[in-house]
Amino acid sequence: MSFTVHHPASVSDAVALAERYGADGRFLAGGTDLIIQIHRKRLASQHLIDLTGLAELRAIEDAGDEIRIGALATHKAIERNPLFQGALVALAEAARVVGGHQVRNVGTVGGNIANASPAADVVAPLLALEAEVVLQGAAATRRVRLRDFLAGPGRTMRGDGELVREVHVAKPPPRSATAFLKAGRRKAMEISVVCVAARLTLDDAGRCAAARIALGAVSATTMRAEAAERALEGALLTDDVLRDAGRLAAGACHPIDDVRASARYRRLLVEALVPRALARCVERISGRRS
Amino acid sequence: MRANRNLVAGQRLPRLDGAPKVTGRFVYGADFALPGTLYGKVLRSQVPHARIVRIDTGRARAMPGVRAVITAADIPATRFGNAIKDQTVFATDTIRFLGHPLAAIAATSVEAAEQALAAIEVEVEALPALYDPEAALASGAPLLHRDWHDYVALPFISRDGNVAGRTRMHGGDVAAAFAQAHRVYENRFTTALQHAGYTEPRAASAAWDGGDTLTVWTNAQLPFEVQTTLADILGMPTSRIRVIVPGVGGGFGGKLRIGVEHFAALLARQCGRPVKMVTTSEEELIAAHPRQAAIITLKTGVDRDGRILARQGRVIVDCGAYSGSGPGTGAVALQCLVGPYRTPNLEMESLAVYTNKVPSGSFRAPSGPMANFAVESQMDMIADDLGIDPLELRLRNIVRDGDTGPAGEVLRAVSIEECLRRAADAIGWHDRRPAPGRGKGIACSWWMTTGGSSGVYLKLNTDGSVNLASGAVELGTAALTGAAQVLAEQLTLDLEDIRIAPVDTQSTPYDYGAQGSRTAFSVGNACIAAAEDLRRQAFAVVARHLGLPADEMRLQGKCVVAGEHRVPLSEVARLSQLGGGGLIAHGTAINPPPAYDAARVENHPLPVWNTPSFHAHAADLSVDRDTGEITIHRYVVVQDVGYAINPTYIEGQIEGGVSQGLGQALSEEIVYSDGRVLNANLTDYKMPTSLDVPPIESILVECPSQAGPYGAKGVGEPPCIEPPATVANAIAAATGLWVTSLPITAEKVLLSLRKEYPQAVDHRDSARD
Numbered sequence A: 001m002s003f004t005v006h007h008p009a010s011v012s013d014a015v016a017l018a019e020r021y022g023a024d025g026r027f028l029a030g031g032t033d034l035i036i037q038i039h040r041k042r043l044a045s046q047h048l049i050d051l052t053g054l055a056e057l058r059a060i061e062d063a064g065d066e067i068r069i070g071a072l073a074t075h076k077a078i079e080r081n082p083l084f085q086g087a088l089v090a091l092a093e094a095a096r097v098v099g100g101h102q103v104r105n106v107g108t109v110g111g112n113i114a115n116a117s118p119a120a121d122v123v124a125p126l127l128a129l130e131a132e133v134v135l136q137g138a139a140a141t142r143r144v145r146l147r148d149f150l151a152g153p154g155r156t157m158r159g160d161g162e163l164v165r166e167v168h169v170a171k172p173p174p175r176s177a178t179a180f181l182k183a184g185r186r187k188a189m190e191i192s193v194v195c196v197a198a199r200l201t202l203d204d205a206g207r208c209a210a211a212r213i214a215l216g217a218v219s220a221t222t223m224r225a226e227a228a229e230r231a232l233e234g235a236l237l238t239d240d241v242l243r244d245a246g247r248l249a250a251g252a253c254h255p256i257d258d259v260r261a262s263a264r265y266r267r268l269l270v271e272a273l274v275p276r277a278l279a280r281c282v283e284r285i286s287g288r289r290s
Numbered sequence B: 001m002r003a004n005r006n007l008v009a010g011q012r013l014p015r016l017d018g019a020p021k022v023t024g025r026f027v028y029g030a031d032f033a034l035p036g037t038l039y040g041k042v043l044r045s046q047v048p049h050a051r052i053v054r055i056d057t058g059r060a061r062a063m064p065g066v067r068a069v070i071t072a073a074d075i076p077a078t079r080f081g082n083a084i085k086d087q088t089v090f091a092t093d094t095i096r097f098l099g100h101p102l103a104a105i106a107a108t109s110v111e112a113a114e115q116a117l118a119a120i121e122v123e124v125e126a127l128p129a130l131y132d133p134e135a136a137l138a139s140g141a142p143l144l145h146r147d148w149h150d151y152v153a154l155p156f157i158s159r160d161g162n163v164a165g166r167t168r169m170h171g172g173d174v175a176a177a178f179a180q181a182h183r184v185y186e187n188r189f190t191t192a193l194q195h196a197g198y199t200e201p202r203a204a205s206a207a208w209d210g211g212d213t214l215t216v217w218t219n220a221q222l223p224f225e226v227q228t229t230l231a232d233i234l235g236m237p238t239s240r241i242r243v244i245v246p247g248v249g250g251g252f253g254g255k256l257r258i259g260v261e262h263f264a265a266l267l268a269r270q271c272g273r274p275v276k277m278v279t280t281s282e283e284e285l286i287a288a289h290p291r292q293a294a295i296i297t298l299k300t301g302v303d304r305d306g307r308i309l310a311r312q313g314r315v316i317v318d319c320g321a322y323s324g325s326g327p328g329t330g331a332v333a334l335q336c337l338v339g340p341y342r343t344p345n346l347e348m349e350s351l352a353v354y355t356n357k358v359p360s361g362s363f364r365a366p367s368g369p370m371a372n373f374a375v376e377s378q379m380d381m382i383a384d385d386l387g388i389d390p391l392e393l394r395l396r397n398i399v400r401d402g403d404t405g406p407a408g409e410v411l412r413a414v415s416i417e418e419c420l421r422r423a424a425d426a427i428g429w430h431d432r433r434p435a436p437g438r439g440k441g442i443a444c445s446w447w448m449t450t451g452g453s454s455g456v457y458l459k460l461n462t463d464g465s466v467n468l469a470s471g472a473v474e475l476g477t478a479a480l481t482g483a484a485q486v487l488a489e490q491l492t493l494d495l496e497d498i499r500i501a502p503v504d505t506q507s508t509p510y511d512y513g514a515q516g517s518r519t520a521f522s523v524g525n526a527c528i529a530a531a532e533d534l535r536r537q538a539f540a541v542v543a544r545h546l547g548l549p550a551d552e553m554r555l556q557g558k559c560v561v562a563g564e565h566r567v568p569l570s571e572v573a574r575l576s577q578l579g580g581g582g583l584i585a586h587g588t589a590i591n592p593p594p595a596y597d598a599a600r601v602e603n604h605p606l607p608v609w610n611t612p613s614f615h616a617h618a619a620d621l622s623v624d625r626d627t628g629e630i631t632i633h634r635y636v637v638v639q640d641v642g643y644a645i646n647p648t649y650i651e652g653q654i655e656g657g658v659s660q661g662l663g664q665a666l667s668e669e670i671v672y673s674d675g676r677v678l679n680a681n682l683t684d685y686k687m688p689t690s691l692d693v694p695p696i697e698s699i700l701v702e703c704p705s706q707a708g709p710y711g712a713k714g715v716g717e718p719p720c721i722e723p724p725a726t727v728a729n730a731i732a733a734a735t736g737l738w739v740t741s742l743p744i745t746a747e748k749v750l751l752s753l754r755k756e757y758p759q760a761v762d763h764r765d766s767a768r769d
């Protein structure tokens, strides 16, 4: 295990370094995924490009109709930011249950996305919020949908030299709410056995105007439960309807058996947690109105 | 608690080693390093069972930074072990578990050593493996140790092929009693492999002086056992091996048996330089000394009122590839299977069985939690079936002062009723199912205070303070602070007047060691004896000095008081140095086992328990019926400690033990599949975090023993015994079903609720209160 650490002074320097080293180079943000992968010898990068000096990547900005989250924003920063206390609270709920305090103090949103674990907690609410990722390469900057960005376990459509610069989240319309739930063997320091994020918008008649459901740790990437979403839209959200959505989501996912849980249990969790997350959204919307 | 008239003993004083530990200045075994040290690493097998065809270290030897490479070919094939000498340093011809040491390398850096390990070529021929101890017991199963007959074993051990130890206890006529019983219950329970979870990995540094004298600095729990084991392995007299324990960052029994000291010693000898070794998390989880997985079958016959008529039990402990602490662990389960209950007819058997998995050890209350999980779950099933309150059923069956125990011994200082009643009161037993999905559970047990002897030296200093030299290691429990409190009390000193010397086999007296809930108890007793010796000598010094009779003197306020004269201990020290080479006192202690009926016990290393303690736990928890998730709201421990030498650290032992017990109950398990550990990292080996452990309320009962200092009983191990059963019973109160397999994960709970999990006893359909 031996590598060189580079400390670029600007984003463009960082991207230039990444371009130069190609597959031998890796960006280093909080290091909470990367260092462990190096330590467990799953990764042997020769060049680590340290992003932590690039303060501009840390910003969380309210840009009117969207919120721009810099890739280096830590989970702790998300957890504490008032922008994520209202309709976007699922992001804070997810950030709050990543690892423990030490991990949240250094682990970043950009790292969570770029690492592309199917169990990445913050990815689930971002996916439910139809987030977009801004990628900066040496030649160009492009903006892609998060769902297109995620390509498989540990795989993304990011080019070798490309930096995840920001994540953009549109502010949901009025009468919207989000919720995030996580199941695992422990209440902290836990990789999700299943996580569920939901975003719901109700119309004035109390019917579902829009529903977005993201499921973590039950397929190759964090996935949307689209059949369940469609079943909800236009419906009055009775307990039965929510339960059906849970069943549809459970039917649509592709969990595996592993040391953390059986596929069967993961499916049952999806079935239980999807209605619960949706119900929480409904409560939040009606709570806010009163 | 009783009123405490002592000024130092019984007080909540801060521990003597507290400040350096919380400020990071304390030097633990893994911190210790010698100038010019090399770093050692062990090559471990990648297959569970195989014949070694060839090990070629040629390429590794030529790698940069490599200074020593050893394999079985370089050393005599000496066998060592605790109960059975069945182990060698490296696999000689047969690999018996994945993780089995094959070679060791010392190099100038850890990385260089790791790179060189990867360059060793190993060729093996796979052998059919046995992972299931019941399969290993089947007739015709392949023998995992073909030479088992030639192994040297402790004389009491009964072995046979894959059975490394078999123990029995019996009394009365079980068959006749079952025939007459109102009902007979038979259940099977399984428990998982659990790592001891010490924060500091096992570590050792070794250095040779002139080729024939070895010093090892290690975080071992039993420096004297490490010394004799090294003497066996190296073929050297014990006095040429010096074992020093700088400090231990937790052991819990996992650091009893030799860890990496022998590798460090062998490598250091070969290259003539000091060698340091520290295990990785992966090595800890594939090749440490975890708690055995166990299979327990329990059959209990009761009368109409729920009184136990007979109990038959069988425990199989999975030793893994080598016996380790397995035979003793299996044996001790038998007393736990009887439990603190009157059992007129009993027949108990334990089998410690070899398999191709990690050799296991003796983790805190070695088989207590497994056996207790079985007994106490079944007590609740019986209560539920008979429509008797579980507390009431226990009260009808518990032992009382003067009853006989399982080996026919007379039980004294029995406090189990008080423990049960207070635990029930504290948890609010009257309201056992406060809400749907919520329930309260109770479980109780007894446990021994392990015997073994202790010696201490005291040296009186000219500032009036006293050095205490004991061979017992401070594991982190504050047991040595407890012993020092006893000593200070005896000598009218303050706790801060006691200086505890580092453990060094060359200079500290022998101690049976920091294990078995015995340290504060036994070292405390040795301190009382040594204090007596010190007083006698001090009075003689003063008698000579003042010409007064020694038999009228006493110690008071750090002075020898003789009539009107008060001679401070500092002055006594000075006087003794003038004329007597200073004042050195010595004390020893041994707690002999009570009388018992040998006809009731076969092949048992601890046939009768010394100074048993009694305890009861209660929990209040909720079960999420959709996810199976368990949330513990409150957890209560009532423990009879005889005399609380320092209540603060007893509470610490209780909180830590319960946390470990909850880990075993709910989340921890070294998971094997085809001989390979699937979760050999701390991401997937799930010890509870601070958020998983509920507030723990400790209630200390003081029912004094005859044998312990001021009436103390052993304290350290018991708190981890009852949590699995307590949790299982609370889950049953909440759901109507018992999961009979540890850990009781949310997944098992949910699948059991859906009738999709076979290892559960479901009373939901039967009539209940």
Ligand SMILES: Cc1cc2nc3c(=O)[nH]c(=O)nc-3n(C[C@H](O)[C@H](O)[C@H](O)COP(=O)(O)OP(=O)(O)OC[C@H]3O[C@@H](n4cnc5c(N)ncnc54)[C@H](O)[C@@H]3O)c2cc1C
Pocket: A026, A027, A028, A029, A030, A031, A032, A033, A034, A035, A036, A051, A071, A072, A097, A098, A099, A100, A103, A106, A107, A108, A109, A110, A111, A112, A113, A114, A115, A119, A120, A121, A122, A162, A163, A164, A165, A189, A190, A191, A192
């Ligand atoms: C003890 C522990 C507990 C954990 N618990 C959780 C948990 O509960 N939930 C969870 O989701 N995760 C968890 N993790 C994983 C990890 O903390 C998170 O995924 C975290 O968000 C990763 O961010 P980081 O900044 O540390 O990434 P790094 O480790 O620095 O990087 C991860 C990967 O992303 C790449 N990368 C990082 N930033 C960028 C960028 N801006 N552009 C392009 N590529 C980039 C790196 O090159 C690397 O390949 C845990 C980790 C640990 C060690």
